[in-house]
Amino acid sequence: MITKRIIPCLDVRDGRVVKGVNFKGLSDVSSPVELGQYYSDNGADELVFYDITASSEGRALFTDILRRVAERIFIPLTVGGAINTVEDFDRVLKCGADKVSVNSGAIRDPDLIYAAAKKYGSQCVVLSADVKRVDGRFTLFAKGGRENTGLDAIEWIKRAVQRGAGEIVLNSIDTDGVKRGFDLEMLSAVCQEVSVPVIASGGAGCAEDFVTLFKTLPRVDAGLAASVFHFGEVSIPQLKAQLRDNGIPVRI
């Protein structure tokens, strides 16, 4: 039985984790290496590192950090943020990333998905989509949710899968930060249309939200969150025990 994945997401700027986390036993709360190790030791099934650096110096720092993470942490690593070209894929894969997540870069150049999937395989290409309801329609947003593309999100995701995206991270802007649960309606709409793994993102406020997610939508493969894990509102070992007690298969 394949298990449901729990994935913490870490935002990294200039080589440091933004919104430093405060866990007991962590000496450097903003070190991606230490924090990644902490999550890996505490049941995370995969880690997402999101590079929010603006400068090219920061970019080089990020790849150096990634290499140090990959030397010590032996679970799948996904990297996102400022992935615009196949060269960007190459840069992070060489440093130990297993998957690369594309968002605005693929909206600007939809061929990026096909080119990357052809070169590295679909399993390596993750489409991250920021989606918001506009006049009752699921609409795709770019640039970290700031720009309305006017595109129908479901159509966009379907096309991305046809072009070779091997996984979808669906981030609901409507529920993001609200902490009252994942966007089940939006997730359901996407799961009905694609056959690749779907990762839910945006809205987790407590462990119960993950239970509801996997119970209501068995086709969702993973739950991704940032602040609820970082601020200790949800502990991954406790969350997994709760999922297991609810009959949801997890890796303990």
Add this chain to the structure above:
Amino acid sequence: MVAIVDYGVGNLFSLKSSLAYIGEEAVVTSEPKTLERAERIILPGVGAFADAAEKLSGCGLDKTVKALAEAGKPLMGICLGMQLLFDKSFEFGETAGLGLVRGEVKPIEPVIPKDYKVPHIGWNALRFSERGRADGIFKYIKDGDCVYFVHSFAATGCGESLLASAEYGAELTAAVRSGSVFGMQFHPEKSGDVGLKILKAFCEI
């Protein structure tokens, strides 16, 4: 010393790092002489079977790896590297493999239920066969431990070689052994502690 065969397929960074982490000297090489000198060999691989088989034979390493394995040097194939150990694969037409382990590589889609996704991606539990239960390669882990899979094809008809399978609406071959040749369909270098323990056991064989 462990030699990781470099034939232009896949990312070897994590594999090399994981061996370094457990204190094993590892070299990434495409030199037959280095493979001969190594105490054990790992054959990695991601991508498509035919392409990988062609690349491996293109640099002549197929014969070296096969000869060394037949002479008894411990060999571990990982993911596509595992599939290459078999007689043949049916991915995009029929392609011959190294023939070190009996069996054939076939798509998983026809054998799993319709609503199961392909590829089989994620953490799944190992189910040991009777032979697997007794095998030294699993001496540091236990039946039911989870490892990380990413694949659309799987080995079939492995018979006695089967060490472990994974349940995904059907029993998928997860690990095999024939003599000192091991095949792991999952990624030990991405399977956390459990994976590192399998690599450690391999380095003690």
